Amino acid sequence: MPPIPLRPPNTSTLHPWAVVLAAGKSSRLGEAGVETRKQFLQWQGVPLFWHSVRVFARTAGLRGVVVVFPAEELATGEAWVRRLIDAEQPGIPVTVVQGGTLRQDSVRHGLAGLPRECDVVFVHDAARPFVRPALVVRLLTELRDTSAVGVVPGLPVTDTVKQVHEGRVLSTPDRASLQAVQTPQVFLRVLLEKAHQHCRQYGWTVTDDASVVERLGAEVRVVPGDVGNIKITHPDDLNLLKELTVPAISVPCVGFGYDVHRFGPGRPLRLGGVPFPGAPEIIAHSDGDVLLHALADALLGCLGKGDIGELFPDSDARYAGIDSAVLVSEVLELVRRGGLQLTHVDLTIVAQVPKVAPRREEIRRNVARLLELEYGQIGVKASTEEGLGFTGAKQGIKAMAVVTAMRPSGPKNAEH
Known part of the structure; x- marks a missing residue:
């Protein structure tokens, strides 16, 4: 042999x-x-x-x-x-x-x-x-x-x-x-x-x-x-x-996520899983995708389960350099177990550099694919802060995410 x-x-x-x-x-x-x-x-x-x-x-x-x-x-x-x-x-x-x-x-x-x-x-x-x-x-x-x-x-x-x-x-x-x-x-x-x-x-x-x-x-x-x-x-x-009968879903919920990363020698910049060659590097334990981190926190917010720092601590060597899309996939599994039905995601990137607009639709498609949602259920925006603050000084980047979902009413909801 x-x-x-x-x-x-x-x-x-x-x-x-x-x-x-x-x-x-x-x-x-x-x-x-x-x-x-x-x-x-x-x-x-x-x-x-x-x-x-x-x-x-x-x-x-x-x-x-x-x-x-x-x-x-x-x-x-x-x-x-x-x-x-x-x-x-x-x-x-x-x-x-x-x-x-x-x-x-x-x-x-x-x-x-x-x-x-x-x-x-x-x-x-x-x-x-x-x-x-x-x-x-x-x-x-x-x-x-x-x-x-x-x-x-x-x-x-x-x-x-x-x-x-x-x-x-x-x-x-x-x-x-x-x-x-x-x-x-x-x-x-x-x-x-x-x-x-x-x-x-x-x-x-x-x-x-x-x-x-x-x-x-x-x-x-x-x-x-x-x-x-x-x-x-x-x-x-x-x-x-055959199409299954979907149980009545009546309770809306909203999750908000926010994340910040400094620029500096570290990891190549990625936003929503999309690489930005030539952009400033990110100081981070994982791959430093600030947008997916904000998204994961917003998903956890719908579940009332804290933030990704609790689930994937930066003190754990297993998560060093990990693809943030993997973290979002793990959080999405919790969303499914909780019986939540995602309805819309709104994402905002705040940075003086790099220019996000040329890659905005690519980010939008990638997030829709990752969350198994339709393209029209994802919103992606980018903004500067007119030279103000740490983003205006090109010292870092931040992102915000709002997720809306519907959760089943009844006793199961109390477990989450």
């Missing part, structure tokens, strides 16, 4: 991409009379495969997505992707490749379509349209912070499992040691490519990518999965795509 590839020396500079597998034949649904392949079924106005693309586009740090379509549906898939990119501007590159006969062939084709700089790859089934960014972040964090070369989401098995042959029970495994795994699964690219090369060379047939990597003797870890991350497989599963 060849040696297992080493982890990259600096995991803080990972370049993760995602491969979304939309090359299945949907045989079970076809046998039930469903003519459209499930990856092209419409849900909330777009085909199922695009929901996975959206999630990866909204996940902090993801650099791009490769979508794998069946050969006979490649033109259809390409046309959908072009239209959806034009309509939504996902903010990351989305490319298309042709799949293969087996799932493992499609994964191999997807890997071949990744750019050279990609060193970490997620593999996800388009038939799981309910995946959320928080799960993607959880997987990437585990890969970055441990010795694992692959990480998968798993759920405890609740039913007793029997090993059966020709109708006869052979054994009953202890279900305490069993997990049902999901996608997405994330791996070091060099290792996953090597595993699939062996898969092809030795004729292995596998049902998920982790099992290929495991055959190389590499360490694969499991993190808690998401019970809502359901796979559309059987005809009855199509009921999950």
Whole structure:
């Protein structure tokens, strides 16, 4: 067995991409009379495969997505992707490749379509349209912070499992040691490519990518999965795509956030996740994105949960240089758990330098993508202070954020 590839020396500079597998034949649904392949079924106005693309586009740090379509549906898939990119501007590159006969062939084709700089790859089934960014972040964090070369989401098995042959029970495994795994699964690219090369060379047939990597003797870890991350497989599963009745939401709430950072030797300036090359550097523990820090505080204000300094203290080395979009994603997960429905976000940047106006719409699109809101629900403004104060003296930058939301009325609200 060849040696297992080493982890990259600096995991803080990972370049993760995602491969979304939309090359299945949907045989079970076809046998039930469903003519459209499930990856092209419409849900909330777009085909199922695009929901996975959206999630990866909204996940902090993801650099791009490769979508794998069946050969006979490649033109259809390409046309959908072009239209959806034009309509939504996902903010990351989305490319298309042709799949293969087996799932493992499609994964191999997807890997071949990744750019050279990609060193970490997620593999996800388009038939799981309910995946959320928080799960993607959880997987990437585990890969970055441990010795694992692959990480998968798993759920405890609740039913007793029997090993059966020709109708006869052979054994009953202890279900305490069993997990049902999901996608997405994330791996070091060099290792996953090597595993699939062996898969092809030795004729292995596998049902998920982790099992290929495991055959190389590499360490694969499991993190808690998401019970809502359901796979559309059987005809009855199509009921999950029916619009759910939304409970009455009647209590408005408003959160305000404010943050300041000094200019000085430190970190490159970013505003709303958008880099400003040539601008003054920021003195900060994290990446110093003053706008996203104000936004995170405003979101926490809607929940009555203090500020990001309490959740992500600058005394914790884990957050040194961290992408502020990751922090916002973590706060957004708290917003979801609290049952809040965001309605509008208004952001203001106050600085003498740099000039924000030329990048204002880019910031607006990026924040909308990060919060999973429509473009029209985000307002971004920039102002100077006419040469007054520390911003006028070009000593620093500040930002303010106002978030409006609706929260469920009733006893649950009291918990938050």
